[in-house]
Amino acid sequence: MRKILFLLLLAAFVTVPALATDPPETSEVELTLGGWDASTDEAQEVVSEYEDTDGGLLVGLRAELHRAAGSLLLSSHVRGSAQQRHELEFDLQRRVRSRTSFVSFYRRLSHDPMANLEATTAHGRVVRHDDLDPGRQYGFDYRDLDHRTELQLPSLPALTLAFTFRQQERSGHRQSLTISHCDGCHVTGQTRPVGERTRDVGAEANLSFPRWALKASHTQRRLTEKTESIGLLYDRALQPEQRTAIFTNRVSFDALNGVMPVDLRPDIKKEITRLQATIPDAAGFALNASGVWSQTTNEYANLDTDYSGYLLNASRRFGPRVKLQWRARAYSTTTDDYFVDIVEPVAQAGPHAGRTYREVYGYDPDFLRRSSLNRDVLESSLDLGLKLQGKAGTVRFLWDYQAIDRDHYEVADGKTDTTSHVLGLAWNARPVKGVRLEAKARHGEVDNPFMLPNGVYSPAFGQNAASPLAPTSTQYYVWRASRIGDSTNQPSSWTELRAKGSVVRGNTTASLSYRWWDGENDDGGLTDWSRNSQTATLTLWSMPSPLVQWSVAYVRHDQELDFPASIALFDG
């Protein structure tokens, strides 16, 4: 990342001598030097999630050069070692136009203490946790380098060629949680190095004429992780009281298999092709149509996901007061099926010794995984604007529609499709000079929102736990199949209200915005989900004299979330 950034900056400074042949028409350079610090109180994981609190130097540089041969714009801000922002733009007689930006910051991650994972029954069966790195503070450095260079020759003004490059990196550490023993009995937390890099390299061609324009692009993306996986020695699968290996036919692996790879991050590659056509005036409509085709490959498992999508934008004015905008999108995704062949060892002790679970109960654990993401989607967004008389402003009527048809996933009994309608009303006006007002109200209704049908709450009853020592006991797959509760975090009905206003008086501007959102879903069996949030922001800015300016901002955010949670009561 540093080498690439250095080469791009070097290319910029190489062009400066080329510009130096003539004296600058305009030039301005500003250097800022200072320091910053922070004081903290109590937990910082969330309140300072994206804030660096170590303090340090503050360095800024802004340079702007404009000449007949071209121009150069440079902006740099360094705040301590972790937070940086750089932007470099230059052009050579408008034939070569280049823009490069770099952003870096530190993000904190949470450390789950797992203090709730400690329980013991009278018979010595436990749920417990081990934190292999207690007290460790987790987080990662994020860096984003983005570059685009365009070439447009005077002999072919309609054609513009472009080269694009983007690289994102995350480096640091986070907590990795793994489950051992049977199910949630022994949770181990350990540090997992993060060394992720996503690199995009692309090429683009634009053909632009007064009556139409065409753009084509191709991008290759690659995601790699420096540390493919970490290791864990799973517990020995033993009956907790008798300490015998009667459970080995109920697990795929345990300590006998040695240290196993966990938290695997496969390398991913993706190829994206885009085609876009624009017609500024087709029977009064401004049209824009595009197609996107991509293939994503999981290089570890050699699985592909194919995507094809089509987008149409149309807008038109009907007289001076009415404007219609319509946007429609249709896309489909298909992921390869995958046959999951479960490892089936035999029991090493007890009444099922020498037999697999399948041989004892006749249950086939193997399955063909068909992706729940395979779907066809249709979306439509309609915006009809009406300019009112005088200074009453503009009213907009909004209607958003979405239909998702899934190939393999049911969101309700026998239903694979979700349909949503959102109706809205928006208004904005400038009733008097210096005052600007906006308001928007939306209401959404969703049929069959995303849900996990029969995913929780089993009313089944068993006299004995599902144990090899109790041959008639209710087995795990019976418990699971008898679940009756539907869980979700998606609303079936929601309402949003927004209001915004700003007042400019002399050299002072005050602006206030407010947002309220409320949604609920009790459509499914035993489903009772709701969320309410509201945010208010007040900003004051003033420039009482040409030498002094100040600004003050206040933000308040409240959120309440209610949903039923299922807490497993462990007994071996």
Place this chain on the structure above:
Amino acid sequence: MFDFSLTNTYSDLDLTRIEAGVNLRYEVSKRLSLLGEYRWIDLDDEAPYLGDLTGSVSLYSIAVGYRF
């Protein structure tokens, strides 16, 4: 043996975040300026579970700018 009276509250989330800031720029001369900034962020976790996310941070900076 077990008290489940509070179990229904474990999944509740109730967070209040307040952020306030002041930004000042004083032009000493045509070339020289003084800059200062203060930001205060406060998070109040009113339904803590396992851990309390309540915390606050104050960030302040001062700098000198020179144009040439």
